[in-house]
Each structure stands twice: as structure tokens, then as C-alpha cells.
Amino acid sequence: MEGFASKLPFGHSRSKSQSQEQDTSLTTLLTADQCADLTFLIATVTMTMRNSLLDTFTPEEMPADAKPAKSEEAALAAAPTDIENADVEKEHKRRKEQEQLRKDREKRQGDARKELAKPEVQELKKAMLKYFDEWRGRVVGRVGEVVNSREKAKQQSREVKEADVERTVKRSDTGMKSLSGIDDKGEDEDAVFRELYPPVETVLTQLDQEKRELVLHSFVLIVLSLETYSAHSRVLLLYLTSSLQLKLSVLKNDEETVARGLLEAASKQLSAEAETKKAAESSSTARKWKVGLAGVAGAALIGVTGGLAAPLLAAGIGSVMGGLGLGATAAAGYLGTLASSSVLVGGLFGAYGAKMTSQAMDDYAREVEDFGFIPIHNFHRPRKLDKEFRRLRVAIAISGWLTNKEEVVVPWRYVDPSIEGFALRWELESLLKLGNSMDSFVKSAAWSYAKGQIIKRTVFGALAAGLWPLGLLKLSSILDNPFSVAKYRADRAGEVLADALINKVQGERPITLIGYSLGARLIFSCLQTLAKRKAFGLIENIVLLGSPCPSDAEDWRAIRSVVSGRVVNVFSTNDYILAFLYRTSSIQLGVAGLQPILGIHGVQNVDVSEMVNGHIQYRYLTGSILKKIGFEDIDLVEVEQEETEMKAVEEMEKKAQKEKEGKVTNEDEEKAQLEKDIERKNEASTMDWMMEKMNVGTLWGSGRKEKTEAEKMVELEKRASEKDEVGTKGA
Incomplete structure (x- = not known):
């Protein structure tokens, strides 16, 4: 299939002077080899994502320190030579703990193998991979259309080395984290981001930052051209951002700018369509034009745009996206059909939210x-x-x-x-009933006493042995039922x-x-x-x-x-x-x-x-x-x-x-008092809740204006959708 980029007014086949006159795009920004590197990077990242998903259905590996015990000779050879200073009891305890950890891990591995063999688990794995492979195929194909060709992109997907992918997947596994040692400022967002989505090696990092940012800008639009911004697409962009050695804030700023651009352009088109419809209904001449208009995919307002081929929405989006450094034509082209239909934009945002x-x-x-x-x-x-x-x-x-x-x-x-x-x-x-009960329970004297006793043990010891003070158990009903x-x-x-x-x-x-x-x-x-x-x-x-x-x-x-x-x-x-x-x-x-x-x-x-x-x-x-x-x-x-x-x-x-x-309380009396307090709180909460149901309350009032405005947008979107349907039938 011929590359999508070749259909645009720019590409590798044009001379340098001609390219400079055209919009900035990936094919004017990068050489042919760099375009190939880019599609290979996307192929590698998506394969990395796939392998990470596969690891969800793989039993955990046995670490080196948890492998079967050494032979008796090896154990004696590894024994400390300084017997006099050796802490035998401590060493015995350490080995016992290690042995227990090894047994626990082996048990989990055995249980995991049995669980993974279940038909329903295998069915879930198969469905997950089917969905991902279909998404990956659409992404790779679309990238090929824009950058070089579908066939080239698919070929590069098959050339990804398994070893490189495995290395990235293992680095992206996160495991356990404790907050001890982390100061009040917290962990650096970008450091955590790179840990979670480790960069894939690429020669594109040799480009200057402005060009790398333009590559990312382009890909935000390219994935949106699939007419959905799926969770997989977002993870792909995170890996791409990391691999291009850009900060997370660059991607987040792009997402915000694109959202503004899409909504602003779509809103203008919907408003223009409403005015056009009004004018069309006022004259028979305009009515004939309206029929022609309805047949245009995406409700393209040819009359409003002065007969230009580009729809008003595409032109508006192109102008806004041009602020990212891309040319208007390239931006609209990368968005594909999304740039020509307010209905699709509405669908992306859930009928404009x-x-x-x-x-x-x-x-x-x-x-x-x-x-x-x-x-x-x-x-x-x-x-x-x-x-x-x-x-x-x-x-x-x-x-x-x-x-x-x-x-x-x-x-x-x-x-x-x-x-x-x-x-x-x-x-x-x-x-509300649960919150009122919990609030009263934790403030009770019985809980105050019980907590001091529990802390002396472990929470799991208390759970397993039922080591809860009798006075506390007498109060349990006020919390258990809610x-x-x-x-x-x-x-x-x-x-x-x-x-x-x-x-x-x-x-x-x-x-x-x-x-x-x-x-x-x-x-x-x-x-x-x-x-x-x-x-x-x-x-x-x-x-x-x-x-x-x-x-x-x-x-x-x-x-x-x-x-x-x-x-x-x-x-x-x-x-x-x-x-x-x-x-x-x-x-x-x-x-x-x-x-x-x-x-x-x-x-x-x-x-x-x-x-x-x-x-x-x-x-x-x-x-x-x-x-x-x-x-x-x-x-x-x-x-x-x-x-x-x-x-x-x-x-x-x-x-x-x-x-x-130091207070000694009668549990029965305290329970009766707590029940009265909870009943009083519940009555007050229920009254408040009932008033809210009757629209008397004010908590959600600040959202009602937005709701009304949003519903107006839904009505406009509905009209545009009906117009698209009429146009499709007419075509």
C-alpha cells in the first residue's frame, strides 16, 4: 500500500526548496533512514508491551538466593572460618527464614501453575493477546502510512530482537516499595516515570530536543487518528517519551493542547453548522445546497470554507496544532478522519464530556x-x-x-x-452510616484500650488467633453490620x-x-x-x-x-x-x-x-x-x-x-451510648441525603450549569450525527 505521507503535499521525493515551502512534518523533519528508525522503535516498544502482558501469565522466577539448598560439602566449605566470633543463633535464624521464603515461593509457583492451567485463565490470556495484537496491528499500519509504508512497518515488527525486549520488560517490573527513606518532597516524577517505562535504545536521541519533541507531537496525533485514545496507546506514548529522552511534562502538555484544539475546532464547526442549517431552511436555493452538504463525509462545510477541499474542522485543528511546531496540513493529515468529523470528536470525549x-x-x-x-x-x-x-x-x-x-x-x-x-x-x-459508625468506634474507650493491647502483638497474630479483647467484641455489632x-x-x-x-x-x-x-x-x-x-x-x-x-x-x-x-x-x-x-x-x-x-x-x-x-x-x-x-x-x-x-x-x-x-468503662453502657450517638448522626445524615435527592441540597449545584452547557453540546452533536447518517444514505 502506498504510504499516506506520499499523498500529502510533502515527502522525501520533493526537493529541499519545495519541502521548505511546505508544512513541517515527520518526512521533512527526518531522513529516510531516521523514519525507518522511528518505525522500528515503535515496533520494539509495542513488542515490549506485549511481552510485559505475557509475563502477567507467567509464574514468578526463583531468585538466586532462594534456590535449593547446597550439598553438605558445599555448605561446610562456605561456613565461616572464624568460629569463635560467629553468631550461631543469628545465623541459624537467618537460614531458617531463607528456607521458609524458598518454600513459600515454591508453593506459590506450584499454585500458579495449577491456576494458569485452568481453561478460564487461558481464555482470558488468549482474549487479552487478541485485543492487543489487533491494536498493535492498527498502530503499526498507521505509522507505516504516515512515515514510510505499511509493508516496511510490518517487516520491522518481525525483525525486533527478543533479547532486547526481554531486557526492557525485566527493567520495568516494579515489585515492592517502602516509604521509609523517602522525604516529604516525594520521589521525582520523571525518575519514577523512567523506571516504570524504561527507554528503548534508539539513534533518534541524537536529534536535538526540538526535533524529538516534534516527533512526539506527531505521534500524539497519529494514535488519535485511530479514533480512540486507548490505555495501550497512552502507554505507548509513555515509552516513546522515555525513549526520546523527554520529560513526562512534554507529553502531558501535548495532551492538553490537543484536547483544547480538538474541542475548540469542533465547537466552531458545530456552531457554524447550526447557522448554516438555519440559513438553508430560509431559502429553496440554500435548501438544494443543504442536500449536497449532507452527502459530505464528516459534515464538511464546503460552502462555509469557500469551496476549499479541507473541512472547516480540519482547518481549525490544523491551525491550533500548528502551534506545536507542526504544519497545519500535516497536523490535520496525521489526525485522519478525526480531523473531518465533529461526531468523531464528540465520541472521543464522550459527547463532549x-x-x-x-x-x-x-x-x-x-x-x-x-x-x-x-x-x-x-x-x-x-x-x-x-x-x-x-x-x-x-x-x-x-x-x-x-x-x-x-x-x-x-x-x-x-x-x-x-x-x-x-x-x-x-x-x-x-x-454515611458506615462512616458515622467507624468514627464513633475508633473514638470509643474500648477501642483505645484494645489498640494498645493489639500493638503488643502483630496484626496477623491477632487475625489468626482471634486475640481481640472481649470488651471490644461487645461493641463489634455497631461496626460489623454497616x-x-x-x-x-x-x-x-x-x-x-x-x-x-x-x-x-x-x-x-x-x-x-x-x-x-x-x-x-x-x-x-x-x-x-x-x-x-x-x-x-x-x-x-x-x-x-x-x-x-x-x-x-x-x-x-x-x-x-x-x-x-x-x-x-x-x-x-x-x-x-x-x-x-x-x-x-x-x-x-x-x-x-x-x-x-x-x-x-x-x-x-x-x-x-x-x-x-x-x-x-x-x-x-x-x-x-x-x-x-x-x-x-x-x-x-x-x-x-x-x-x-x-x-x-x-x-x-x-x-x-x-x-x-486510665478510664475504666462499662462496655454495655458505652455500647448503648455509642449506638445513640450513631443513630443521631445517621438521622442528620439521612435528612441531608433526602434533601439532596429532592434537589434542595447545594453540594452539586456548581456542576449544574456545566451540565446544562454540556447537554447543549450533546444536542448539537446529535444533529451533526443525524446529518452524517443522511449524507451516508445519500452517497
């Missing part, structure tokens, strides 16, 4: 109580923010309990404006969220999911559902904090298969509330919020035990934790404010703890 905030969500609210997305940027503290807040990526943040309805959104104000952030509102009444109800509903809400994402309420954009406590449980359920329904390419990153979920490999393998980017499990071995809530459950499979996930490639475990000594602290520390591990999309200004609020909460807790010290 309205699907996530409009009445379209009412269908999902019938399945679970209060299911809806609240734009986070509406609740940032006063400062300059963009009026138009559509982005190429979406974050959905989910709270795990509430003490007031504002906590649906407030804990997530640290989500950076570089991503379009939404807070998920779900089962408000259940979460937690059980909310946990069940979190599982149901997760299934509904999965359905919403599969139906593209977010458009064709990658999703990052963040949640603490039962919010993490909801995400866990959502990802399990996505795996069952073989829905790939939707989720870019996930972060589960203090997750009340099993930590077994089978579940997490399924989860990893539907996440293209970063999977982070944040746990604390000092989360005694979570351990208490799980005391009646089977702990054979483990609890993700209390321990690391072992044996799954690509799952990053973050131990926050030194930072989190109570389940309720996650509400205030999510931003701080993500800042420390160098997670992108974090607004440091908001995180600092969150940390200040956490210090105030800690002071209040210390004061309350001091007041309870």
Missing part, C-alpha cells in the same frame, strides 16, 4: 443508589482554572466511607488539572461502573481509578467484571489504598490483565480496623490492605505502615502517599493542604486518646 454528568447516568442509578460522577475541578480551592475542562485522560476517584456528603469529592481535590477528574458518588446512605452492607453494595456498584465504562460514558479515553477502603473494593469489583467481560484497553492506572479485598494471585492476575499501565496496592500492617473487620473472615487468601500481592508481574506494592496506623487515616493521606511514590497527576498545592488537615486530625485524636487514658 456530557455523558458523565448528564441524565444519561440515570440508567445506572437505577442499579445502585446515587450512582453518578461529580467533576472534581468544580471543588478546587479558589484559583485560576480553565473554563473548558475537557482532557484526553480521565481519573475516577472513589471514597470508601463518608461522615458528610462533601467527602464524596473533598478528599480528591489533589487530582491535577492535567487529567479530567471525577469523584464517583455511590450508595450515599450506606457510606460494613457488611456497604461491602456488598461496593461489589454491586463495581459491576455497574464496569458496565458504564464498557458503554464508553468516558468516551474513547483511558481511565485512572483511585480509591481507598470500600472505594478500593468497588474498583476491585469493577476490574474483575471487566476481566470477565474481556474488556481491555479501557484502564490505564489503578491505585487501591487500604483495600478490603483478597490478595490471592488469581484475582490480581485477572485485574492486571485489564490494566495497561500502573497497578499499585497500598497496604499497612498497622491497619488494625481493617484487621478487626476481617476477623470473622477466612484469611487464607490474605487481605490486600494488610499485605503485599506476591507473584504477579507488574503489581507494585507500597508499604505505608510507618505512615498509616489506622484505617481512617487513608481519607487524609491518599495524596501524600501518591506524591511520595511519584504518581503522576498529583496537584502538590492541594496535597500540602491535605497534609495540614491531617495534622489537625492527629492532634484531635491525641487529645481524645489522652482524655480516655
Whole structure:
């Protein structure tokens, strides 16, 4: 197939003087050899991504220090010669621990082999690879069209060396991370970025920075020409950014600029179409022109553009994208059909973002109580923010309990404006009851006493042996029931969220999911559902904090298969509330919020035990934790404010703890008092919630204006879509 670039008014076949007169593009920027290097780089990166996915379904390797024990002769030869100074007891303990680690790893390997042999696991692996290979084929083919040829690109894909790919995959595995030793500034975002997406060697790094940035600019548009910005496409761009030795901020700025350009040009075209339709209906002459207009693919306004071949949308996009350094014609050409249809642009952004905030969500609210997305940027503290807040990526943040309805959104104000952030509102009444019960429980004298006793042991010792003080167990009912109800509903809400994402309420954009406590449980359920329904390419990153979920490999393998980017499990071995809530459950499979996930490639475990000594602290520390591990999309200004609020909460807790010290209480009397306090809080919360359902409350009021405007855009998009259908039939 002839290369797409040869159809554009530029290319290698043109003379230098002619090229200089044309738009800047990849084929005027790079030599023929450099274009070949670029397509080979893309082939290598996509193969690296594929092998990383395959490693999800591969048992963990046995490290050198965990291999079978040495022979007796070898052990004697390796024994210390300085017998007098040798610590025999310490050495014996060390060897015993190593032996236990080896046995545990061998058991996990054996269990993994049995699990991987299951038909349903093999079916999931096959479906995952099929989806990825189809995506890879489209990307490689499209790159070939733009840079050289499809056949050349496919040939280079077959020439990728397995050894180079394996080296990159192993370097990108993240494993375990502890926050000890990381200062308050957190890890450098770019350092973490390069660790997660290690660069693939390429001679293109010899280009000056401006040219490397233009290569990245071009590829952002090229992947969007597939008419979807899938999670795999985003990971590809991350690898490309790293390999070109560019900072992550360069890619994020590109994404923001492209989103602005697409929406601005599409909005102008929709407005022009509305005016054209009005004028067309006023005269029979114009009516004939309208029929001709309807037959143009993508509703290209030939009349409005003065008879030019390029549609108004393409011209507008080309002008805006030219600001990146690319020529207008090249920019529009790289975007392909996306540059000629407002309908496709609307589909990319979920009907201009309205699907996530409009009445379209009412269908999902019938399945679970209060299911809806609240734009986070509406609740940032006063400062300059963009009026138009559509982005190429979406974050959905989910709270795990509430003490007031504002906590649906407030804990997530640290989500950076570089991503379009939404807070998920779900089962408000259940979460308020759980939050009120948990707040009262942790402030009780019985819990204050019990915590001091538990700390003397280990959290797992308490779990396994049931070593919980009798006085605490007498109070357990005030927390167990609301937690059980909310946990069940979190599982149901997760299934509904999965359905919403599969139906593209977010458009064709990658999703990052963040949640603490039962919010993490909801995400866990959502990802399990996505795996069952073989829905790939939707989720870019996930972060589960203090997750009340099993930590077994089978579940997490399924989860990893539907996440293209970063999977982070944040746990604390000092989360005694979570351990208490799980005391009646089977702990054979483990609890993700209390321990690391072992044996799954690509799952990053973050131990926050030194930072989190109570389940309720996650509400205030999510931003701080993500800042420390160098997670992108974090607004440091908001995180600092969150940390200040956490210090105030800690002071209040210390004061309350001091007041309870030394007090001897009657458990039955305290339970009765706590039940009264919780009932009073629940009544107040329920009244507030009912008023909100009647649209009397004001929490979500700031989003209603945006919703109305967005619905207008949906109507315009609907008209444009109908016009496209008429044109297709006419053609």
C-alpha cells in the first residue's frame, strides 16, 4: 500500500526548496533512514508491551538466593572460618527464614501453575493477546502510512530482537516499595516515570530536543487518528517519551493542547453548522445546497470554507496544532478522519464530556443508589482554572466511607488539572452510616484500650488467633453490620461502573481509578467484571489504598490483565480496623490492605505502615502517599493542604486518646451510648441525603450549569450525527 505521507503535499521525493515551502512534518523533519528508525522503535516498544502482558501469565522466577539448598560439602566449605566470633543463633535464624521464603515461593509457583492451567485463565490470556495484537496491528499500519509504508512497518515488527525486549520488560517490573527513606518532597516524577517505562535504545536521541519533541507531537496525533485514545496507546506514548529522552511534562502538555484544539475546532464547526442549517431552511436555493452538504463525509462545510477541499474542522485543528511546531496540513493529515468529523470528536470525549454528568447516568442509578460522577475541578480551592475542562485522560476517584456528603469529592481535590477528574458518588446512605459508625468506634474507650493491647502483638497474630479483647467484641455489632452492607453494595456498584465504562460514558479515553477502603473494593469489583467481560484497553492506572479485598494471585492476575499501565496496592500492617473487620473472615487468601500481592508481574506494592496506623487515616493521606511514590497527576498545592488537615486530625485524636487514658468503662453502657450517638448522626445524615435527592441540597449545584452547557453540546452533536447518517444514505 502506498504510504499516506506520499499523498500529502510533502515527502522525501520533493526537493529541499519545495519541502521548505511546505508544512513541517515527520518526512521533512527526518531522513529516510531516521523514519525507518522511528518505525522500528515503535515496533520494539509495542513488542515490549506485549511481552510485559505475557509475563502477567507467567509464574514468578526463583531468585538466586532462594534456590535449593547446597550439598553438605558445599555448605561446610562456605561456613565461616572464624568460629569463635560467629553468631550461631543469628545465623541459624537467618537460614531458617531463607528456607521458609524458598518454600513459600515454591508453593506459590506450584499454585500458579495449577491456576494458569485452568481453561478460564487461558481464555482470558488468549482474549487479552487478541485485543492487543489487533491494536498493535492498527498502530503499526498507521505509522507505516504516515512515515514510510505499511509493508516496511510490518517487516520491522518481525525483525525486533527478543533479547532486547526481554531486557526492557525485566527493567520495568516494579515489585515492592517502602516509604521509609523517602522525604516529604516525594520521589521525582520523571525518575519514577523512567523506571516504570524504561527507554528503548534508539539513534533518534541524537536529534536535538526540538526535533524529538516534534516527533512526539506527531505521534500524539497519529494514535488519535485511530479514533480512540486507548490505555495501550497512552502507554505507548509513555515509552516513546522515555525513549526520546523527554520529560513526562512534554507529553502531558501535548495532551492538553490537543484536547483544547480538538474541542475548540469542533465547537466552531458545530456552531457554524447550526447557522448554516438555519440559513438553508430560509431559502429553496440554500435548501438544494443543504442536500449536497449532507452527502459530505464528516459534515464538511464546503460552502462555509469557500469551496476549499479541507473541512472547516480540519482547518481549525490544523491551525491550533500548528502551534506545536507542526504544519497545519500535516497536523490535520496525521489526525485522519478525526480531523473531518465533529461526531468523531464528540465520541472521543464522550459527547463532549456530557455523558458523565448528564441524565444519561440515570440508567445506572437505577442499579445502585446515587450512582453518578461529580467533576472534581468544580471543588478546587479558589484559583485560576480553565473554563473548558475537557482532557484526553480521565481519573475516577472513589471514597470508601463518608461522615458528610462533601467527602464524596473533598478528599480528591489533589487530582491535577492535567487529567479530567471525577469523584464517583455511590450508595450515599450506606457510606454515611458506615462512616458515622467507624468514627464513633475508633473514638470509643474500648477501642483505645484494645489498640494498645493489639500493638503488643502483630496484626496477623491477632487475625489468626482471634486475640481481640472481649470488651471490644461487645461493641463489634455497631461496626460489623454497616460494613457488611456497604461491602456488598461496593461489589454491586463495581459491576455497574464496569458496565458504564464498557458503554464508553468516558468516551474513547483511558481511565485512572483511585480509591481507598470500600472505594478500593468497588474498583476491585469493577476490574474483575471487566476481566470477565474481556474488556481491555479501557484502564490505564489503578491505585487501591487500604483495600478490603483478597490478595490471592488469581484475582490480581485477572485485574492486571485489564490494566495497561500502573497497578499499585497500598497496604499497612498497622491497619488494625481493617484487621478487626476481617476477623470473622477466612484469611487464607490474605487481605490486600494488610499485605503485599506476591507473584504477579507488574503489581507494585507500597508499604505505608510507618505512615498509616489506622484505617481512617487513608481519607487524609491518599495524596501524600501518591506524591511520595511519584504518581503522576498529583496537584502538590492541594496535597500540602491535605497534609495540614491531617495534622489537625492527629492532634484531635491525641487529645481524645489522652482524655480516655486510665478510664475504666462499662462496655454495655458505652455500647448503648455509642449506638445513640450513631443513630443521631445517621438521622442528620439521612435528612441531608433526602434533601439532596429532592434537589434542595447545594453540594452539586456548581456542576449544574456545566451540565446544562454540556447537554447543549450533546444536542448539537446529535444533529451533526443525524446529518452524517443522511449524507451516508445519500452517497
